[in-house]
Amino acid sequence: MDKLSEIKIGISACLAGDKVRFDTGHKRSNFCMDDFANHVEYVKFCPEVAVGLPIPRPTIRQIKVGDTIKVCRPDGSGDVGPKLNEYGKKVATEQAKHLSGFVFCAKSPSCGMERVKIYNEAGTGNTSEGVGFFAQQIMAHNPLLPCEENGRLNDPHLRENFVMRVYVFKNWQNLILTQIGLHELTQFHAKHKYLVMSHNYESYRALGRFLAQSSDMPIEQVKHEYIAGLMKALSSPASRKNQTNTLTHLQGYFKNNISKIEKQELCGAIDDYRQGVVPLCVPLTLLKHHLTVHPNEYLAQQVYFDPYPNDLRLRFSI
Incomplete structure (x- = not known):
């Protein structure tokens, strides 16, 4: 951080x-x-x-x-x-x-x-x-x-969304302090992939397609259009439906690593969140536990898990 x-x-x-x-x-x-x-x-x-x-x-x-x-x-x-x-x-x-x-x-x-x-x-x-x-x-x-x-x-949802956007924007400002190309931009997007998915699935797909098809464009234009699209995608708090979809995608990475009982526990936590019984931090904590026990380099770099300092406790109320 x-x-x-x-x-x-x-x-x-x-x-x-x-x-x-x-x-x-x-x-x-x-x-x-x-x-x-x-x-x-x-x-x-x-x-x-x-x-x-x-x-x-x-x-x-x-x-x-x-x-x-x-x-x-x-x-x-x-x-x-x-x-x-x-x-x-x-x-x-x-x-x-x-x-x-x-x-x-x-x-x-x-x-x-x-x-x-x-x-x-x-x-x-x-x-x-x-x-x-x-x-x-x-x-x-x-x-x-x-x-x-x-x-x-x-409002806890607006508060969390604002702080998250501040950190994403700061990440971007740090990235462009140096001369970057499409490779670095694609890496940046890869780290923010599931964060974008949790807010706007269509934007998640559109940004990926845009980068994949932008190799012939001037890099300054690609940077301008990408960050505009990213910040727009994150401009509103993530819905419970989109968060649930993202959590389910992340759960799939562990299907061959965790026991039947652990799968039931994780599915139950995600469904409890979907129904509003528990806050977002509950299924996320379980996913982070499994990531610690079963390391995955791609998942470990996902900003979605820790978009801002945990001591702000912003996901305890959403």
């Missing part, structure tokens, strides 16, 4: 516990700062302070005026929208390329990823279809970067 200093995550400063909110408060994320912080290094951003707003400060909101959206005080004054866009673009193009993920503050007019309130000019109503100006620039200029909001990280 990557060491602490090797994985850098962008984070809204208020989520790190910094007292930078309009009321001098914060919105510290316990998961980010108590659990995930043991494995990553955070790079903190407060775009509102960065563009010159003081602490404390009047609240700001997104207000639609004609065809334009302002980020300003409720009375319409003090629009900082252009400054937030400019700052967001600067961070997106200069600093975000060194990050492996980003955690934004939900519903913020500067940092919200989605469902940000946009008020009408009279202040009598709003819709929840906005995106924070800073967050929008980060995501637009870095479409592959794993991003999530603090509130959504309370």
Whole structure:
């Protein structure tokens, strides 16, 4: 696994516990700062302070005026929208390329990823279809970067999926630090094969076909299309059905090595997971036990078994 200093995550400063909110408060994320912080290094951003707003400060909101959206005080004054866009673009193009993920503050007019309130000019109503100006620039200029909001990280499936994507993306960033060819790219895919299968079986097949048929393509194009396809395939939490299918595939590697009773135990654990009786870590622990007793070099390199540090306990709840 990557060491602490090797994985850098962008984070809204208020989520790190910094007292930078309009009321001098914060919105510290316990998961980010108590659990995930043991494995990553955070790079903190407060775009509102960065563009010159003081602490404390009047609240700001997104207000639609004609065809334009302002980020300003409720009375319409003090629009900082252009400054937030400019700052967001600067961070997106200069600093975000060194990050492996980003955690934004939900519903913020500067940092919200989605469902940000946009008020009408009279202040009598709003819709929840906005995106924070800073967050929008980060995501637009870095479409592959794993991003999530603090509130959504309370969902165990979304939390696990975000952390998994951070580690996969970091693996990719490490890979392309050196000049690679189709062989290295194919090896990378082989290690992530069952992880992709657990999320999207069609993508698993499509990515394999793409690499097999890409020998005549420029390697930079192959790299670009492959990582785009990989991150898209992993963009949503794996379904119980897809996980069960993957576990069953992995079980097949041991059919000639384990006893009848051990087979029944493993089948039972996978079926209990399928029915929601036990979490994913139960059948996975059994598979890893059999892999230890009956080594298989191909399976041993599969990222699926340990996509992130085990002490995060993310598979205990899914």
